[in-house]
Amino acid sequence: MAGHNWIDLAQDADTGIETLRAHFEGHAYDPHWHDSFLVGVTEQGVQQFNCRRSRHHSTPGQVFLLEPGEIHDGDAPHEDGFTYRMLYLDPAWLQREITAVFEQAPTNSQLSFTQTLTDDPQLAQATSQAFQSLHTGELRIVRQSALDQLLERLTGQLQWRKRYHEDPRLPWAAHKAREYLHAHLHQDIGLDELAFACGVDRFRLTRAFKSAFGLPPHAYLVQLRLARARHLLAKGEVPADVATALGFSDQSHLGRWFVRAYGLTPAAYRKRCSNVPDSQPLA
CATH class of the missing domain: 2.60.120.280 (Regulatory protein AraC)
Incomplete structure (x- = not known):
């Protein structure tokens, strides 16, 4: 910090x-x-x-x-x-x-x-x-x-x-893309793959998604993974294992995104939530 x-x-x-x-x-x-x-x-x-x-x-x-x-x-x-x-x-x-x-x-x-x-x-x-x-x-x-x-x-x-299962105010393609991201959050998803699953080209999909949810698909996927990482770390799972499980390239990659979003490292968050002693450097 x-x-x-x-x-x-x-x-x-x-x-x-x-x-x-x-x-x-x-x-x-x-x-x-x-x-x-x-x-x-x-x-x-x-x-x-x-x-x-x-x-x-x-x-x-x-x-x-x-x-x-x-x-x-x-x-x-x-x-x-x-x-x-x-x-x-x-x-x-x-x-x-x-x-x-x-x-x-x-x-x-x-x-x-x-x-x-x-x-x-x-x-x-x-x-x-x-x-x-x-x-x-x-x-x-x-x-x-x-x-x-x-x-x-x-x-x-x-x-x-x-509560709406599909909010009628938002484009169908944006909803479809969000569902796909939630279902495949652990995978290395490409925009072409996401657009194909939604039946539109990637340029229209990106515009519709950002209009609907405030972030482009790639940024939304990162936030989705970070939210899941918080849960796993709070349960005491090791940052390196969390990074691998959620599709980050390595522990440092997870650490950079985690600090930008929450202001502290995954290891520090894990320690404060789970009281599990650190067995590795903070990242």
């Missing part, structure tokens, strides 16, 4: 929720996405990021909310950088817990945040308290109480939206 950047990451054993506190100066991370719901609070400075085709500026006390799959980046527009704390909430866990509040989810629906940034001070406090109790390993009853308070405040920022 460059300059005075730092990251402090942990994972709660009971819920699987990751907690992260970090500070960045200048460029923080490249466009990427997570398969978790992100709930965070900016502590210091201004956090600038692009999401939902808009540029946002999160200032101290503001809560930022991102859904699984939402592409976002991060930069510090001022010299003193920014500091934030974040919770990564597993979608299955959140939906299970939140249905106790909403009673019953509408048919064929999924959870969605109503906005990306909010000035709700009670939600900011609940987020910070949940972070603190999980990150420091408080008693189970304390952690559960803090999460209940967070869920209670979070309901004001959540809604149910209709």
